[in-house]
Amino acid sequence: MEKEKGHPQAAQITRDNHKDNSAHSQRMRLLAAFEVRRSVTTIEARRDLDILMPAARVFELRARGYDIETFWIDGLTECGRKHRVARYVLMGQRHE
Numbered sequence: 001m002e003k004e005k006g007h008p009q010a011a012q013i014t015r016d017n018h019k020d021n022s023a024h025s026q027r028m029r030l031l032a033a034f035e036v037r038r039s040v041t042t043i044e045a046r047r048d049l050d051i052l053m054p055a056a057r058v059f060e061l062r063a064r065g066y067d068i069e070t071f072w073i074d075g076l077t078e079c080g081r082k083h084r085v086a087r088y089v090l091m092g093q094r095h096e
Helices: 006-018 023-037 040-048 054-063
Strands: 039-041 067-076 084-088
Touching: 006 067, 023 039, 023 040, 023 054, 039 040, 040 054, 040 067, 040 084, 054 067, 054 084
Parallel strands: none
Antiparallel strands: 039 084, 067 084
């Protein structure tokens, strides 16, 4: 049996809806993750949500009126290497 990695709730988000890798589906997975945990790091977005360019998806969501802040943190990859990564936090509701 293969061991599952990542955040279990985020994995559920990926399986349930938006299974393709279109930019739209990636944005929807990211928004769904924000509902569950309020913040997502670059590493988590890549590993748990299958979003290889999370900064681009955040940029697009901001352009659509979402208030997303970026905080820089040190994060560890699965192989144990430390990187300076973004933690994206959804600050509130969408602004029209």
